[in-house]
């Protein structure tokens with residue numbers, strides 16, 4: 185790992201240390217393998233909070249943070265440290281089957297974490313005798329309870345002892361505090377999201393070159409997945425939604441197995457992940473290369489909502505207010521077309537909220553609430569959001585004129601909140617109807 189990345193993760197550990205305080209300790213577990221069927225596992229993916237603090241992608245690891253210091257025994261020596269990374273032991277046989285392991289000797293040099301031990305030693309920390317010395321113990325409880333294999337055994341012993349431990353120390357889930365940290369991206373992180381967005385835009389542009397009637401949704405999905413890898417992404421940020429016609433009205437449509445026909449719209453909601461950071465783009469294209477009059481009417485209402493909401497993004501504005509603006513623009517547009525008499529009924533056709541935070545998770549694991557003591561709804565520089573208004577008319581909606589039915593349109597961009605306003609990280613992807621048609625036409629020649 186290069187020094188820039190090392191110092192990013194170190195800065196995250198330092199910030200967490202400051203937030204939890206010297207009389208606290210945090211133990212954050214990494215992910216373990218998960219069985220898919222018989223002796224086959226799902227592809228391993230590190231827990232995002234653990235990655236945020238370490239950048240380490242090996243299974244069966246754990247991180248200890250002790251802001252006030254902890255003394256550990258190593259043979260006859262006593263070591264005082266503020267951070268320990270617990271990693272898998274080197275094992276020649278296992279490494280032949282499943283790949284190289286870093287080994288605790290190499291942790292400091294490779295990852296910049298001050299001290300390291302083999303993972304089984306974490307059980308010493310999770311004992312009554314150690315934990316009772318701390319006022320608070322922060323754990324990634326929800327993730328910890330899903331661990332498998334040897335790490336699960338360590339957790340089981342800890343849980344068996346919890347009734348003895350808990351009266352002496354507060355047990356707190358660290359996810360909320362990490363979520364708050366994760367809501368404000370550093371430049372290191374926004375660069376990753378920017379890169380994930382660029383890769384996604386390049387890949388969408390490849391799709392515009394080949395999209396035509398007769399193809400299947402699945403072909404588009406696999407082409408996108410190919411180009412994400414081709415342009416440097418590691419995997420999809422989430423299962424791609426490639427939804428033609430009526431299918432676009434299923435918000436998380438995942439079958440992607442239908443044929444595209446001439447008069448349909450195709451909604452693609454897909455993006456690449458890059459170095460553990462996600463993008464999230466939706467565009468809606470006419471399969472034929474040209475929008476029909478009715479398609480353009482609805483598309484332009486959604487586009488107006490997308491653009492007006494993006495204009496609103498700046499520090500101090502409430503995300504929930506942007507959501508209300510979106511509904512207002514959509515309702516007015518439909519009302520003007522004579523489709524929606526009662527504007528308060530817009531939710532029936534707009535279905536979902538205006539967007540979400542995005543980062544290491546597509547729907548980023550950050551708090552979004554307003555309580556008496558905490559407001560995570562107000563935008564701040566460094567937040568990264570999606571703006572994704574949509575309108576959806578199924579064939580069952582008898583109150584909607586037939587010509588508009590079986591149509592789902594969403595236009596989604598990734599937007600960084602800057603000090604003075606915002607920057608659209610997905611701005612390279614066309615969205616005006618004329619630009620979409622031109623791009624599809626030019627590439628036809």
Ligand code: GLY
Pocket residue numbers: 422453454464546572596
């Ligand atoms: N891709 C899922 C979403 O847009 O929220």
Ligand code: MN
Pocket residue numbers: 464539540570572596
């Ligand atoms: Mn989204």
Ligand code: MN
Pocket residue numbers: 453454464465466596
């Ligand atoms: Mn999306």
